[in-house]
Amino acid sequence: MSNASDTHRTNPLLDAPEDRPCLLLVDDQAINIQTMYQIFHNDHEVFMATSGTQALEFCQNKQPDLILLDVIMPDLDGYEVCRQLKQDPLTQDIPVIFVTAQDNPTDEEKGLDAGAVDFISKPVNPKVVRARVRTHLTLKRQSDLLRSLAFVDGLTGVANRRNFDETLASEWRRSLRSGQTLSLIILDIDFFKRYNDHYGHQAGDLCLRAVANALRKCINRSHDLVARYGGEEFVCILPETPLSGAETMAHEMELAVRQLGIAHARSDIADVVTISLGVASAPNPRDEGPEKLISTADNLLYAAKQAGRGQYKTGSVV
Numbered sequence: 082m083s084n085a086s087d088t089h090r091t092n093p094l095l096d097a098p099e100d101r102p103c104l105l106l107v108d109d110q111a112i113n114i115q116t117m118y119q120i121f122h123n124d125h126e127v128f129m130a131t132s133g134t135q136a137l138e139f140c141q142n143k144q145p146d147l148i149l150l151d152v153i154m155p156d157l158d159g160y161e162v163c164r165q166l167k168q169d170p171l172t173q174d175i176p177v178i179f180v181t182a183q184d185n186p187t188d189e190e191k192g193l194d195a196g197a198v199d200f201i202s203k204p205v206n207p208k209v210v211r212a213r214v215r216t217h218l219t220l221k222r223q224s225d226l227l228r229s230l231a232f233v234d235g236l237t238g239v240a241n242r243r244n245f246d247e248t249l250a251s252e253w254r255r256s257l258r259s260g261q262t263l264s265l266i267i268l269d270i271d272f273f274k275r276y277n278d279h280y281g282h283q284a285g286d287l288c289l290r291a292v293a294n295a296l297r298k299c300i301n302r303s304h305d306l307v308a309r310y311g312g313e314e315f316v317c318i319l320p321e322t323p324l325s326g327a328e329t330m331a332h333e334m335e336l337a338v339r340q341l342g343i344a345h346a347r348s349d350i351a352d353v354v355t356i357s358l359g360v361a362s363a364p365n366p367r368d369e370g371p372e373k374l375i376s377t378a379d380n381l382l383y384a385a386k387q388a389g390r391g392q393y394k395t396g397s398v399v
């Protein structure tokens with residue numbers, strides 16, 4: 082993947098291996114697309130569209146990191162394409178740079194009003210267009226990174242509570258549409274207060290991190306989510322998973338944490354850190370929202386603790 086033009090890429094955010102930025106070139110003239118392709122194909126993944134409609138369709142399937150958009154096109158012009166991209170939550174964060182033969186301030190203003198981040202005039206100067214694209218890709222990566230950090234628990238690196246709340250709400254809506262079972266696991270670390278009192282808060286933090294990591298390793302589908310619910314409590318959202326599948330997951334999680342072998346001298350049930358889990362499924366999700374699923378899982382967690390901890394209890398929302 083290394084080549085001569087890589088030398089100007091000094092920003093570490095852009096240098097992630099296996100991750101070439103994806104560009105979409107939109108122009109109704111094949112020759113213009115060809116020119117741009119020559120400029121970018123070495124260190125970008127380049128896609129092309131020759132009409133506004135084609136560009137919009139492309140973005141519904143795959144969201145490029147940046148779009149270079151011609152203004153004058155026969156069906157939808159660039160302004161309209163840009164406006165439509167900015168109205169759709171799926172595509173609104175993709176930076177758009179207009180590329181146009183016109184270079185009067187009114188047109189530029191119109192482009193920026195439509196939501197473009199920049200304006201480049203044709204014929205393009207390869208150095209200028211490369212530099213502008215690089216700048217906007219960097220800004221895009223940085224804002225993506227900031228957005229993602231706002232959804233991560235700082236101590237453990239798994240999803241935070243806000244991320245959990247939003248994901249559960251959207252997965253609930255998705256299961257309402259699909260009729261598929263949504264499952265939820267709520268768990269917490271057994272005798273964690275005693276652990277903190279005995280080993281200190283720093284050890285407590287390390288323990289939380291190790292447990293979070295073990296839980297994260299148990300999930301293997303991209304749409305499953307492990308989150309820190311608060312304190313020593315974690316949750317796991319399992320979309321399109323029947324109770325039996327969620328039970329298997331709970332079993333694996335219980336075992337994975339036990340096998341970490343973190344010494345716990347103050348536990349009544351084992352020499353090592355263990356967890357208790359409540360596993361609930363909603364086979365017939367209804368309009369009222371996921372609260373019942375949460376309270377069911379929470380009650381089952383309580384039952385697992387009552388039954389002696391270091392185990393899980395399962396049930397369905399009726």
Ligand SMILES: [Mg+2]
Nearest residue numbers: 109151153154
């Ligand atoms: Mg044109």
